[in-house]
Amino acid sequence: MATFRRTMADCGLIDMGFVGSPWSNKFTKERLDRGFQTTQWRSCFPYSRVLTLNPTESDHCPLLLDVSKEKLQYRKVKRLFRFEEMWHGNPDCTNIIQREWAVPSTGNALTQLCCKIKKTGQQLQQWHNREFDRQKNELRILQEKMNDIMKMPYTQEQYEEQRALHVRHSQILTQQEKYWRQRSRAIWLKDGDRNSAYFHRRASNRRSKNLIRGLVNE
Incomplete structure (x- = not known):
């Protein structure tokens, strides 16, 4: 199999x-x-x-x-907040959580807790959207630079630069792999497969299969 x-x-x-x-x-x-x-x-x-x-x-x-x-025309439901696996270990994520959790709020303990969770989730989602777009742009720039270096004659400086670009390129691909794997639910694959195109197809297919076309009866 x-x-x-x-x-x-x-x-x-x-x-x-x-x-x-x-x-x-x-x-x-x-x-x-x-x-x-x-x-x-x-x-x-x-x-x-x-x-x-x-x-x-x-x-x-x-x-x-x-x-x-x-x-089909259907009302888009507001997406619920979910913690992204790719955020884990990112210092920016930790700073946002600590900053938003330290903001004082009013009401009883449960009300304050709900308010902190909601505001922290909103800030994390906004940060994620900016970070994800930035990663896509950086990935494109890295690929262009590596393609340019491949056309140049070999030098020690060029080799070190190529290694640094490759390390950063690998880091971004790892983050995006976690993002699409979480949406594809293809949990039977092990870490390191780096098959983002496969995860993207799985996520798109899952989204189309989860669409409710209509109700048969009451």
């Missing part, structure tokens, strides 16, 4: 999930039949899904691929 998962990642294929019965084989009660997609295909048909139909004479339940590019 580990080899199969690596092959799927190398080919850029993602499991589309299912709607209906979780078992595609009615006797062994296993989900053997699946639908897969690429990121490019998902971008063309973002609201497609795999439906598990009712059992027939076959020992496998038929699957129906419902292809759809419709964009």
Whole structure:
């Protein structure tokens, strides 16, 4: 299965999930039949899904691929605050928490606690948005500098600069890997895989599968 998962990642294929019965084989009660997609295909048909139909004479339940590019209108729910794994160990995160927690507030103990948590979360989220954009810009600049150095003849100074750029580049990729891994829920992968593109595809697929298209009854 580990080899199969690596092959799927190398080919850029993602499991589309299912709607209906979780078992595609009615006797062994296993989900053997699946639908897969690429990121490019998902971008063309973002609201497609795999439906598990009712059992027939076959020992496998038929699957129906419902292809759809419709964009449903729905009210966007305010995102709840979640602590990001990539914040852990960052001194800026620690400073924000200490600063906001030290701000005095009024009310009873529970009211003060709720107020501190809310304000601290807001400050952390604002800092995260700025930091994430800054990292993306820095990553682009680092890549351009490393590409320029690769075209230059070898010198000791150039080698040391290249090493420093590579270390910083690796640090930023590690942070972004944690960000996308947390959203992909691909917890079976170990640290150091550095497959951000895979995590990004998993997160996008998970977001589309979690969309509620409508209610069947009351």
